[in-house]
Amino acid sequence: MEKFRSYGASIVAVLLVAISSCNTATEKSNSGYTNTLSFSPGEESKISEALLSLKDSSVVELKAGNYKFDNLSIAQLKHIMLKGEGPDKTILDFSSQTQGGEGIRVTDVTGFNIEDIKLQNAKGDLIKVTKSRDVVFRNVHAVWDKSDSSSGGYALYPVMCKNVLLENCYVQGSSDAGIYVGQTDSAVVRNCKGFRNVAGCEIENTTNAEVYGNEFWGNCAGFLVFDLPTLSKRGGHVKAHDNNIHDNNERNFAKAGSFGTTWGVGNAAPGSGVIILAASDIELYNNQIVNNNSGAILLASGLVTDDSALNKINDNYFPISKNIFIHDNTLQMGDAFPAPALEHHMGKMLVGIEQALNMMDTTRKNKRIPLILYDGISTNIITGGQSANPDSLCIKQTGDNVFVNADMLHIQDQKNWKPNIVIDPFVCK
């Protein structure tokens, strides 16, 4: 059964690649642009100047070779493409960045494409695209050679945008999320890969996102869907399917993780497959989530990381997830927590939950922590209600040891703490 599913997933993935490569082929022509500017390595200062003087409807072609920049920016334009000859050929290095928050900054552009290029080693983020519409990252590699806290936060970073597509991209070494889509409406992340980041990919306060055909592995955490307070918009309506999220067991090297942080990616326990935090209307299906050895899927409310989350409720934030639909994924876990989880504040909590379950029920015979962890914090704490499943969780997964309600609200209060594996109220009806 599981084997069949994984074949199914690969067939879908192959199909997707085929379809998307057709798309790429038809869109590859530069003919849609009025102006074509072409540059070679050594012409960095000309390129910087060209980007500042750019006219609407321009394609900037960078020939194969290595380019060194402090930073680049493109602002307030329409219909712009930045294009290399391939991520193994056209390489933009930002290790000499001396100012600003990112290597490339794109602001207020309608119709921005970046394609066939590699960006590397900025002090800040590699590319930030903000307040823009119709944004495409295609076949872009964004990489830090070192995976540690000296690396920038995000590799590919569209934020406050509308209509974003990331496809066939590769991200590595980010000290936060490699692919990070924030405060955006309508985003597709497909056929991308993320390796050795703190998180492979994060969808944050973003609506109408679809994430499929991707592979996230070798990170601390594979894939995150987060909603945070005080931001410009609330997220939700996120679908993630046919992704391969595996072997994410590395240490959390986010700088934020060093100080018992209450926020952000520093909270991701090493060994997490998928984490849903305070985001609603999420569907996770047909994914391979395998060998993420602290938890395949973790569903947490904002209260787990922030005691004052309830005070922050407004039109743009609600800390408790609703309408979570998890079905038909292939879920597996290895034999033990990864070593870095034992050093991490959330990792230790997960270890404690596993131990508690096995102590409470010796028939479990030292099984692993269940594949899906739910923090058990529901809107009952706001309404005072008693409903068993007030927030419409719906889980349809076969197999054994699938689910734990971790009762996180009481985890500091050992007497009243009652983690349990009762899945019935949450099984799809």
Add this chain to the structure above:
Amino acid sequence: MKEGRIITVMLCFVLLYTLFAQGCSSTSGEQPKEPANTGFHFKDKLSDYGFFAGDLKQLKPQAALFHYELATPLFTDYAAKDRFILLPKGQAAKYSGAGLPEFPDSTIIIKNFAYINEQHEKVMIETRMLVKDPADHKWKVMDYLWNQEQTDAVKHITGAKIPITLLDDEGNKISTVYQVPNTNDCKRCHVSSGILTPIGPKARNLNFVATGDSENQLQHWASLGGITSLPALTEIAALPNWKDDKHFTLDQRARAYIDVNCAHCHNATGDASNTGLYLEYEQTDESHLGILKEPVSAGGGAGGMNYDIIPGDAQHSIFAYRMNSAEPGTAMPELARTIIHKEGVKLIIDWINHMPKGKK
């Protein structure tokens, strides 16, 4: 005495305007293929404008130029700044509340940046210009980079890095690589809701008596005919002078400082609107001001800390940490400085440490 001055002002204005108008027409004359365009064209050199009389480096304003100062200025590597507004002949800015006045088309705002070198000489670096283009009523930016000889400044859009050794406010030597912004950098701070706008000459930041003057600056400008519809001074908001602890509280001074140094990006329509940290002087929401607010996208820039501001604990407040850094990715503001503003950091540390603990 005063009348004489005004007449001189007006005469010079007429002269300057004539020069200016000729400059424009000759520019369009050189490009006959361009369709008739009444729009503004940036000239190649600062001297081409005739803003200043005599030795350009002295920045001795032609009388039409209004020289102004700000109650609380932006910090830029201890740069010495000179600020001027040139209004089109016979026109005035119109008071419009505490914020920016309504400037007429063809207004030019000029800001010169210099540093004080080890010999205590003023060395010119760059002159920035904002022009309200009559063609589309939108503001445009340009930068002029001073030459080695210090005789003129030349149009320069790509930004520059200039190694300098400067003296700070206490006369300490600091070596740095000064960053001249490129024209997109200018837009980052000067954009609000996608529209380029001046930042500095807000009425509340002009509303004070500058050192060495006897008259309130706004009132003086009104008496020159530069600004109209000005109500009584007592009805106009005044931004505190961040250094003046005789007249203003610590909280007022700190809020004035962060208004000028942070809020051009950190507001709901600015470049940092994605962060939820909004620092304009009018802001009252504690969360937006950073008090026990978690950062959003600070990443490593947060230095591993949890909150922008922990009342009473500046040492663990990201706000102070980022101001006290010159590292790209950590340093705030991201632009406009390469060295730490010690006095500004001290003010903010004091401010946070004096907030009552447990405030929220």
